[in-house]
Amino acid sequence: MATSRSFPQFFRQILAARWRTLLLLFTGVVLPLIGFEQFAIVIGQQGTFAWDQAILTAIHSTAQSMLDRIAVTITPLGVFYGVFPIATLISIGLLYRRRWRSLSYLLITLLGSALINRTAKIWLHRDRPDLWETLTPQTDFSFPSGHAMSSMSLGPP
Numbered sequence: 252m253a254t255s256r257s258f259p260q261f262f263r264q265i266l267a268a269r270w271r272t273l274l275l276l277f278t279g280v281v282l283p284l285i286g287f288e289q290f291a292i293v294i295g296q297q298g299t300f301a302w303d304q305a306i307l308t309a310i311h312s313t314a315q316s317m318l319d320r321i322a323v324t325i326t327p328l329g330v331f332y333g334v335f336p337i338a339t340l341i342s343i344g345l346l347y348r349r350r351w352r353s354l355s356y357l358l359i360t361l362l363g364s365a366l367i368n369r370t371a372k373i374w375l376h377r378d379r380p381d382l383w384e385t386l387t388p389q390t391d392f393s394f395p396s397g398h399a400m401s402s403m404s405l406g407p408p
Contacts, residue, residue: 290394
């Protein structure tokens with residue numbers, strides 16, 4: 252049987268019942284997307300930020316050979332040897348437990364973030380900084396960070 256409620260009444264009811272969830276959604280999704288958009292606009296127009304070189308130089312000034320070896324060792328854990336195997340194990344567990352909604356959410360999130368990341372890298376064309384010789388040369392663009400995006404996509408919903 253159809254209800255005679257108007258859309259504003261329905262909307263008010265949803266807001267009253269789900270305001271905490273909607274606030275979390277706004278805080279966890281919309282605000283970061285706005286921040287990403289602002290970074291993307293600056294990078295698209297200028298290619299870099301005025302403070303990039305100063306921050307990178309300050310971080311690089313703390314470099315030590317032992318820390319370099321650690322960084323080179325753990326960097327591959329970002330996606331291929333870290334996120335991908337963990338996501339595969341979680342997916343198999345969800346498949347085994349027949350948790351279709353959670354499995355769908357995980358797969359859509361991971362595939363969506365990979366697609367968004369690749370598209371943004373191609374669209375923005377932000378070259379990696381060339382301030383010193385790198386220990387592990389990379390051939391793709393630097394923004395957005397694939398490590399950051401994939402690790403955040405793997406996090407709990």
